[in-house]
Structures are given as structure tokens and as C-alpha cells.
Amino acid sequence: MLYALALAVVGLLESMMTASIVDDLTDTYSNKSRECKGQGIANIGASLMGGMAGCAMIGQSIINIKSGGLGRLSSLAAGIFLLFMVLFLDAWLKLITMAALVAVMIMVAIITFSWQSLADLKHHPLSTNLVMISTMLVVVMTLNLAIGVLVGVVLASLFYANKSRSILAVRDEVVIEDEHVTHRVHGQIFFASADHFIGLFEFKKLADAITLDLSDAHFWDITAVAALDKVILKFRKLGVDVNIIGMNDPSEKLVSKFAIYDKPERQASASVGH
Numbered sequence: 001m002l003y004a005l006a007l008a009v010v011g012l013l014e015s016m017m018t019a020s021i022v023d024d025l026t027d028t029y030s031n032k033s034r035e036c037k038g039q040g041i042a043n044i045g046a047s048l049m050g051g052m053a054g055c056a057m058i059g060q061s062i063i064n065i066k067s068g069g070l071g072r073l074s075s076l077a078a079g080i081f082l083l084f085m086v087l088f089l090d091a092w093l094k095l096i097t098m099a100a101l102v103a104v105m106i107m108v109a110i111i112t113f114s115w116q117s118l119a120d121l122k123h124h125p126l127s128t129n130l131v132m133i134s135t136m137l138v139v140v141m142t143l144n145l146a147i148g149v150l151v152g153v154v155l156a157s158l159f160y161a162n163k164s165r166s167i168l169a170v171r172d173e174v175v176i177e178d179e180h181v182t183h184r185v186h187g188q189i190f191f192a193s194a195d196h197f198i199g200l201f202e203f204k205k206l207a208d209a210i211t212l213d214l215s216d217a218h219f220w221d222i223t224a225v226a227a228l229d230k231v232i233l234k235f236r237k238l239g240v241d242v243n244i245i246g247m248n249d250p251s252e253k254l255v256s257k258f259a260i261y262d263k264p265e266r267q268a269s270a271s272v273g274h
Helices: 002-026 032-048 058-066 072-088 098-112 116-122 126-142 145-166 194-199 222-237 249-258 264-273
Strands: 169-175 180-189 209-219 241-245
Touching: 002 032, 002 058, 002 145, 058 072, 058 098, 126 145, 180 194, 180 222, 194 222, 209 222, 209 249, 222 241, 222 249
Parallel strands: 180 209, 209 241
Antiparallel strands: 169 180
């Protein structure tokens, strides 16, 4: 089961990467969803007939395009010719030495490798370079593209979380005569930035009422909603009236479903639980 899942992930990843590269080389657009569905149906059919699963190949596709094969006929011709050799020329194929095949694959790797990417390393952000190099090293060490991509995705997610946390800010707009303060929140609020969000507020009674302007903020998960609850309830304990404005629709749906600041019965149960 695990091997089948790993093969499916690797096949889909390589097909998607191949499709993106081919789109760039040919200035065309391909339907990635249709590619995935077609590959899945074909592999299921091949397995039912005792065949081997397959996927798009980056090296062969680039060689094909650079050789002038830009249409569907080129891929069909390559497949039919390969099938013909396997069925009728197998005795001749056995005469080809492994060294010759290795040499061919080395040349394919040299031709398909983007050498410009090495020169671009000094211009890219450090986090991007770390993700790319880590993914490459993990793939080489494990010989498993799925593990390499998983490591790359995890690292990219961590870097993004750290970056999003650092740009979170709260700006105050004070109106003394009305005893009112408006806190304008800017940034993404989620599990990594929730504590930082709470720490941006000074829980002192500077006014009788405050407004949280969330026009430039987005709440992503339950941890973010819990942080909003804590901020509002802390101000209410100080006798400050809190009003929320500007929340976008996705955030509002999440907050209305999981927040407790506007649900006294859930506040009571939460207090009992603690």
C-alpha cells in the first residue's frame, strides 16, 4: 500500500513538473487536471492487464521538444516505436551494453539540467536556496522523489510561517475626545503568529471602547480564532467595549463558527474546563 502510494505521488509530481516545463518551452497551456485523470485511468488499466504503471518523463520530453517534436504525433510515434522494439527487436536490444545506456542517460541529464539555476542562487532568497538544495540532497540520498518533495514542502511551509509571523502588525488610531481607540491589524494570523498577535496589544484601559479593524488581516485556523477570543475577553475584563469591523468573508465564517467571545454559554463551559 505504501509503495503504491509513493509511486502514485512520484508519478503525479513528475508529470506535473514535466507539463509545466513543456508549457514554458512551447508557450502553451496544458490542463493539469486532465493530465492527472488520464494518467490515473491509464495506470489502473495497465495494472489490470498486468502492465507497469508510468508517468510523464522530464528528460525524454525535453529531448523530444528540442528535436522538433511538438505535437501529439511525436509522443505517439515514440510510444509505438518503443513497443515495436520490445516486441520484435528484443534480441537486438539485449546486445546494447549497460555502459552505453548509462552514457545516454548522462547526456540526457546534462542537456536537461538548468545550469542557469546555479548562477541564480546568489540572487535568490536564502530560504529558497535552502529548500531547493535540501530537496535535491534528500532525493539523492534516499533515491525517493516523494520524500524529497515532502521535505521541500515542509521547509517551505516553515519559512512561510516564519515570514508571515514577522510581518504581523497592529497600528493604533486614538480619538481622545470620544474615549475611543481603533486597532488596525495587518497580516496573517494562524498557529505560528497567534501568540505574537496577542502580544501586540497592551491590555490597559486606555479608552471606554476600542475597535478592531481587521480589513487587512486574515484568520486561517482555530488557533487564530482562539487568539482573537483571548484579546477580546481580556479587554472586556478591563471594562472595555470591543467592536470588530472589516473582517473578510472566509475569516468571518471561521470566527462565527469557532469563536466564543460572542457566545456566553460556551465561555462558561470553557471556564469550567479550565
